[in-house]
Amino acid sequence: MKKGLLIVVSAPSGCGKGTILGEILKEPNYYYSVSATTRQPREGEEDGVHYRFLQREQFEALIKDGAFIEHAEYCQNYYGTLQAPIEENRALGRNVILEIEVQGAMQIRKTCPDAVFIFIAPPSIETLRERLMNRGTETAEVIAERVAQAERETECAKDYDYVIINDVLETAISDFKAIVRAEECKTKNN
Amino acid sequence: MKKGLLIVVSAPSGCGKGTILGEILKEPNYYYSVSATTRQPREGEEDGVHYRFLQREQFEALIKDGAFIEHAEYCQNYYGTLQAPIEENRALGRNVILEIEVQGAMQIRKTCPDAVFIFIAPPSIETLRERLMNRGTETAEVIAERVAQAERETECAKDYDYVIINDVLETAISDFKAIVRAEECKTKNN
Numbered sequence: 376m377k378k379g380l381l382i383v384v385s386a387p388s389g390c391g392k393g394t395i396l397g398e399i400l401k402e403p404n405y406y407y408s409v410s411a412t413t414r415q416p417r418e419g420e421e422d423g424v425h426y427r428f429l430q431r432e433q434f435e436a437l438i439k440d441g442a443f444i445e446h447a448e449y450c451q452n453y454y455g456t457l458q459a460p461i462e463e464n465r466a467l468g469r470n471v472i473l474e475i476e477v478q479g480a481m482q483i484r485k486t487c488p489d490a491v492f493i494f495i496a497p498p499s500i501e502t503l504r505e506r507l508m509n510r511g512t513e514t515a516e517v518i519a520e521r522v523a524q525a526e527r528e529t530e531c532a533k534d535y536d537y538v539i540i541n542d543v544l545e546t547a548i549s550d551f552k553a554i555v556r557a558e559e560c561k562t563k564n565n
Numbered sequence: 566m567k568k569g570l571l572i573v574v575s576a577p578s579g580c581g582k583g584t585i586l587g588e589i590l591k592e593p594n595y596y597y598s599v600s601a602t603t604r605q606p607r608e609g610e611e612d613g614v615h616y617r618f619l620q621r622e623q624f625e626a627l628i629k630d631g632a633f634i635e636h637a638e639y640c641q642n643y644y645g646t647l648q649a650p651i652e653e654n655r656a657l658g659r660n661v662i663l664e665i666e667v668q669g670a671m672q673i674r675k676t677c678p679d680a681v682f683i684f685i686a687p688p689s690i691e692t693l694r695e696r697l698m699n700r701g702t703e704t705a706e707v708i709a710e711r712v713a714q715a716e717r718e719t720e721c722a723k724d725y726d727y728v729i730i731n732d733v734l735e736t737a738i739s740d741f742k743a744i745v746r747a748e749e750c751k752t753k754n755n
Contacts, residue, residue: 494752537750550750557747560727560740562684 377565379404379465380558381487383473385480386495387525389507391541395495396472398548399555406464408473411437414452427457445475445482456483470555477531484534491558493551494535498542500526567755569594569655570748571677573663575670576685577715579697581731585685586662588738589745596654598663601627604642617647635665635672646673660745667721674724681748683741684725688732690716 386392400407411427413434422428429437434453438446446455456479461471473490475483483490497503503525507518532538537554541547558564576582590597601617603624612618619627624643628636636645646669651661663680665673673680687693693715697708722728727744731737748754 533752535752537747538752538755539750550746553743553746554750556740556743557727560729560744562723562725562728565728 376466376468377559379406379467379469379471380555380564381461381465381471381473381490382555382558383475383480383483383487383490383492384495385475385477385493385528385531385535386541387497387503387528388521389503389510389525390495390497391544391547392474392495394544395539395541395547395551396474399551400472402552404469406460406469406471408456408461408471410454410475411443411446411457412452412454414454429453444486445479447479458486477528481531481534489563491537491554492535493537493539493554494529494532495539495541495547496529496532497525498540500529502542566656566658567749569596569657569659569661570745570754571651571655571661571663571680572745572748573665573670573673573680573682574685575665575667575683575718575721575725576731577687577693577718578711579693579700579715580685580687581734581737582664582685584734585729585731585737585741586664589741590662592742594659596650596659596661598646598651598661600644600665601633601647602642602644604644619643634676635669637669648676667718671721671724679753681727681744682725683727683729683744684719684722685729685731685737686719686722687715688730690719692732 384392384396399405409423409427411429411434413429413431416422416428420426434455437443437457442457442459443455444458446453456473456475464471480492484492500522504518504522507513507521513521539547539550574582574586589595599613599617601619601624603619603621606612606618610616621643624645627633632647632649633645634648636643646663646665654661670682674682690712694708694712697703697711703711729737729740
């Protein structure tokens with residue numbers, strides 16, 4: 376069986392990443408990688424669906440075992456991506472989607488050199504600001520911070536293999552599918 | 566304006582390359598690269614359509630000028646690919662399709678490192694043999710030679726960026742389009 380791809384996706388907040396990935400995951404033969412964390416589950420969060428909730432000692436033992444392809448500590452909680460479920464699913468021919476921020480993606484570049492890196496970008500910073508404002512769910516301050524962060528993250532787009540500009544959603548989705556198909560046609564994956 | 570791609574395509578005879586490229590060239594913004602040659606035009610061949618017909622002295626002067634991205638001599642005739650029309654069309658944002666055999670493609674690897682290399686392969690050598698036999702236009706001897714050559718050429722598929730297996734024509738065409746779209750999304754082309 377042909378091994379599935381590992382597709383690492385990053386995008387600034389407000390770029391429509393969730394909508395695009397939601398559409399992609401409707402296709403057969405995809406597996407969405409669930410992060411592990413030591414933080415407490417929030418209301419409605421399910422183990423294995425939203426996160427794999429681990430005890431701190433378990434997480435640290437797994438770090439020692441080299442079980443993570445990336446991990447980091449934020450606010451006294453660990454977050455990380457376990458290699459085993461990714462490799463198991465790839466071996467079954469499934470394409471694994473891994474949603475992660477820029478620093479995590481760059482760690483994976485080193486630990487999984489055969490991964491495919493896709494950055495989803497807004498058509499412009501101005502469009503992103505408008506989208507966030509039209510949502511009407513964030514304060515002006517939060518929007519300003521999100522926009523500033525998006526600008527910094529978009530600087531990193533050059534370190535990805537592909538950039539999808541999410542201007543028209545349908546085009547962005549078909550671009551994503553085209554990238555996956557092209558990667559499947561790559562000589563090294565055949 | 567975004568520069569067009571240079572797409573180099575090779576395929577053994579009988580792999581459906583002509584049909585696939587015919588469909589691709591129906592799309593807007595493509596330019597089909599016409600080879601130059603010193604051989605005499607055959608009945609019905611038009612200059613600039615089937616070949617650019619050049620005098621031997623012209624061809625040799627152009628070699629000296631470094632005007633070709635690849636050239637070779639067969640049976641006392643020169644054949645080659647001129648760089649200028651390719652670069653002019655790419656500068657206008659057109660994707661250039663260059664159909665060429667394996668040795669020529671490998672020369673272009675060196676002269677145009679930013680080109681995209683696609684190999685179109687039959688699902689199997691047995692299928693290729695059947696297809697050539699069903700055409701009914703070639704003798705058993707010619708078919709045997711074509712099949713042997715296809716086997717040798719398919720060995721070279723690993724030196725291409727992408728391999729499209731032409732099993733179902735519609736899939737092969739959509740694979741080709743996906744590769745082009747993915748290449749357009751590549752960070753280095755953005």
